[in-house]
Amino acid sequence: MLVQSNVSLRHLNTFGLDADARFFINVHSVDELAAILHDPEWKNTPKFILGGGSNILLTRDIEALVIHPAIVGITVVEENEETVVLAVGAGEVWHDFVMHCVDKGYGGVENLSLIPGTVGAAPMQNIGAYGVEVKSVIECVEAVDIESGEKRIFSNEECQFGYRESVFKKSLKDKYVITGATFRLNKKPVLNAAYxxxxxxxxxxxxxxxxxxxxxxxxxxxxxxKLPDPAEIGNAGSFFKNPEIPVAQFAHLRELFPEIPGYPVDAETTKVPAGWLIERAGWKGYREDDIGVHARQALVLVNYGGGSGAKIKALSEKIRESVNKKFGITLNVEVNIH
Structure with missing residues (x-):
């Protein structure tokens, strides 16, 4: 296994930001990952896991050993007339996996088409779009303990999935490397096209x-x-989560802003589109040198080329302050900022 020094990560973050890894390694199997984690030479070196970089904002160089999981493969584990269970490597490109399922007629992930990133990032973020979250099709997640190098299988329940959340972003943040996930898909799918x-x-x-x-x-x-192609304009998709607020607060806001959209989460909570709030606060299409807010989707912050992560972070903080001042709502960031 080759550990490289001072490696540019520009190709491994969809913002296209210049940042270097002090050390960098690709791992192609669970055994390779365990070997580098057990290696005495690297035992005390800080570790940083980086997949496709589609949900990260790099504001500085990474003074650590950056591990890039490049574990690939799609294997049928179990199959009957109704369902199929697939074990998928963390390094598989998410959209390629979705297209594989569509080609095979396996239903359950088609609503998650064209989401950037890798399979390993999908459970960490509990990616979702158009009425579907990946938690609905995940059976379990395979991961390796960074400290011990030991392999562990997390059941769906143990992953503690929430809205763009999982245990890997909360109590187990930076403690495990996801090496693969197992999905149960439908061979007689029921489509979700309600949007x-x-x-x-x-x-x-x-x-x-x-x-x-x-x-x-x-x-x-x-x-x-609606969304810019990261190959053309650097971005990480939705920068902020859609806030969920109390029904009473939403009712008060509707008195002030009759056109405000909202979607019931439960009897006590309403979800408000963050993009609408940002647009109404005057940020849609805003540009500041080489960074800005996308002209078609206010939820997306962009790097037009040559921008810095620090400037994008500063812009996001201005947007949060502005939205809070106008609507009394605090936006939470969906992107991981480093």
């Missing part, structure tokens, strides 16, 4: 009786129309 944009796009496509491929294609069309 208005999805229904509208399916109608425009002429998909009267849509398939999982139709749903996948519709969602890709929507995402491409």
């Amino acid at each position: 208005g944009d999805v229904q509208k796009t399916l109608r425009e496509m002429g998909a009267e009786i849509p398939t999982i491929r139709d749903v996948s294609e519709a969602i890709m069309q929507i995402r491409r129309s």
Whole structure:
């Protein structure tokens, strides 16, 4: 295994930011990962896990051993007439995995088409889009303890999934390397196309009786129309979470702002689109030198080229302060800031 020194991470973060890793290694198997974690030469060196870099804002160089899980493979573990169980390596590109499932007719992840990143990041973030979260199809997650090098299997329940959350972002943050995940998918899928944009796009496509491929294609069309391609404009997708506020607070806001959208979470909580709040606070399309807020989606902060992570972080703090002042809502960041 080759440990490199002073490696640029520009190609491993979708913001396209210049940051260097003091040390860097690709690991292609669980055994390779365990070996580097057990190696006395690196035992006391801080470790930093970096997958596809699609949900991270690098504000400085990383003075650590950056481990990039490059464990790939999609294996059928179990199959019957109704379902199929797939074990997938953490290094697989998420969208490639989704397309594999669509090609095979396996339902459950089609609504998560075109989400950037790797399979290993999916459970950590509990990625979600258009009415589906990845927790609904995960059976278990395989991970390795950074301190001991020991392998552990986390059940769905043990992952403690929440809204863009998991145990790997909370109590076990920086303690485990996710090496793979196991998914249970449907061979006789029930489609989730309740979102208005999805229904509208399916109608425009002429998909009267849509398939999982139709749903996948519709969602890709929507995402491409609303979100910038990181290969063209550096970004990490949604920078902020959609806030969930008490029903009473939402009712008060609706008196002040009758057009404010809200979606019931439960009897006591309403979810408000962060993009709407940011746009109404005047930030949509804002540009400051080489960074800014995307012109079509206020939820996305962008690096037009040559921007810095520190400047993007400072902009995000200005946006949070502005939204809080106007609406009394504190936005929480979805992106991991380092």
